Amino acid sequence: MEFSMLELVRMQDAALRARAQKVVPGGMWGHLNAAKLPDRYPQFFSHGEGGLLWDVDGNRYVDFMCSWGPNLLGHKHPEVEEAAERQRRMGDCLNGPAEVMVELAELVVDTISHADWTMFQKNGTDATTTCVTVARAATGKRKILVAKGAYHGAVPWCSPSLIGVTAEDRAHLAYYTFNDIESLEGAVNGAGDDIAAIVVSAYRHDMSFDQELPTQDFARAVRRLADAKGAAVILDEVRTGFRLHTAGSWEPLGVSPDLSAWSKAIANGYALSAVTGSDWLRKAASQVFVTGSFWAGAVSMAAALATLKVVRRDNVPDKIARLGQMLRDGLETRSRQFGLSIRQSGPAQMPTVLFDDDADFAKGYAFCNATLAKGVYFHPRHNMFLCAAHTEADIADALEAAEHGFATVAKTAPN
């Protein structure tokens, strides 16, 4: 009965998927391709409000992916939309930047503790690639150390896939294990005197694995080894920025990067990314040639300016940490009630939930399919995202759906 209802309400989605298959390779690209998700996930969406999302068949979800990160304050946040609209009435893509670029740059430099300067782009990948280019320009060195399995973008030098990538695209990458000081030392020693940068995610958020927060010893080792080699520490904040800590995710660790890459949440869904840097990299940043047709777009900057003001005023990281902890505690209690063992990892603002004894993710898929049917959009393998528009009532709804999800898993695959 429930199954046939779901079949019915996926008609628009199925029709659009069929049309998309003809004109878009595989029907959709990259991380947003729903073919990689359990079968009940919709591919196409209609609209969003706050922390809620509707698919094209009219199904409503309490959404814990938040557009895979960009939705930080809630869809259609009034202050962000008003600022964007005000700038839109003036102009967006002109022959150069508008005044708002300076206002935003000043606020970013004031907000991010390590930042002496900033530059703006469109994609997270633009920001990480710019960081690497600036580090090489400043140091005159080539090697880039990255953690095994870490995601830093979707172009040949860093793509998680090697399809269409040449060996030379990764010639100067060297790998270490996140939170493993010995492996980092090994990678540093292996690279000799040719290290331009150590790239590190704010925390280890590899998909399908338990997440790991950095230890303070590890963060300090990154800083110490980079300093010893005259290399830059590049903190990849694309996924974490403005969710973990307003001044930078490593602020509580007391460790400062030299360059940080920001995107996703920075303009609450408007396309923008940013690099922040320390003074010793300023000259190199002015010498590299990085640009894009829309990088001076003023509307996304006005949106970012409004977003960062709200983040600071409302202490958004604290607010969503509290809501995330409420979700986490509720999931823990309810999973135990059904005799199920789950592992919750990562910061509370960006929860990852994995089932024990679930190598093929069958339990996770069954759980998420079941919560979807109850109007809650979780992800079975990827870190999720809270947003400031989520309410305690949303968390309560999510926990009720989770109860149904755990019951489904307990029935079909008893622990």
Place this chain on the structure above:
Amino acid sequence: MEFSMLELVRMQDAALRARAQKVVPGGMWGHLNAAKLPDRYPQFFSHGEGGLLWDVDGNRYVDFMCSWGPNLLGHKHPEVEEAAERQRRMGDCLNGPAEVMVELAELVVDTISHADWTMFQKNGTDATTTCVTVARAATGKRKILVAKGAYHGAVPWCSPSLIGVTAEDRAHLAYYTFNDIESLEGAVNGAGDDIAAIVVSAYRHDMSFDQELPTQDFARAVRRLADAKGAAVILDEVRTGFRLHTAGSWEPLGVSPDLSAWSKAIANGYALSAVTGSDWLRKAASQVFVTGSFWAGAVSMAAALATLKVVRRDNVPDKIARLGQMLRDGLETRSRQFGLSIRQSGPAQMPTVLFDDDADFAKGYAFCNATLAKGVYFHPRHNMFLCAAHTEADIADALEAAEHGFATVAKTAPN
């Protein structure tokens, strides 16, 4: 007198430049850095209407840079803005694409003659890089042939600058000379059986040089040599798309590419780029991992859908070609009146104007400074852009300003 007036009306711009110097390396990045232009060019802009542009000091310009390409139909085009606003009220950046992605993909495939499929990104560089990655994935080969001096983006594999770039980033590039079949054959033979693609601009639009339209023989040779090697022809339409010909810039030559990269004008200023491809590359395009946080953004797609409908309905390339020819003819007549010899090259829709005997661009700079003072924004070295909002009255204004510009050049540097 005129000089001191201009000094006065640059106060806002000067103040913003001073503030920007503190928080943005060099005050501005990339192609939009006004420090690379003659001294009277403003850095900061306030607003745009149609083909007109205002700087932050309230100076009004008839604008022939058109945001360096994106402004195709005119700033704030009512049909584009209405479509964008309608989509914005629904949603922009969601957990996946909206219906408009399919509508746009269908229209792109219907519009671009060679296209069997399409994918969307944000930057022109995203599109060219995706083309290269898809070509390598499809062919299993590595070498990419590019014309010497051609601009295909601003990341290490293709950046016009080598600062921060390693030798390995360009390891598999081989170079030919645009319109030179012999050099192309040489490059093809040099690359042996390892050619993934020949990348070619729709025409040669290298900055500071006379522009060259492709000869039909050259275009056919590109196609023939790629076919002989099983390589893809990648047409870079980022700068030219929807200005030269609605169905693709090489349509009048009767030569079809396998992949094309689009951006700039495709959404009339909204941040969007696209790759179009032929069927034999569809599978590879579905296998490569390319993605971005905002690539499914529905508002820019709604803007592109409206833009392409207007381009088709109004035959925008023809309209702006006619206006561009009017400008070109007028500049020719007026330069002669002042005994000055100029070279006008490139398509009329994207004019380049260079002075004879002007190796240091002193004449071009003096000319452009003088027209700026009269409210006309030309570029002394780069190709310019017409837009569909330009009127015959704008062209008349531009020619009057040009007269002043030529008079200034004739006075200070008589030919």
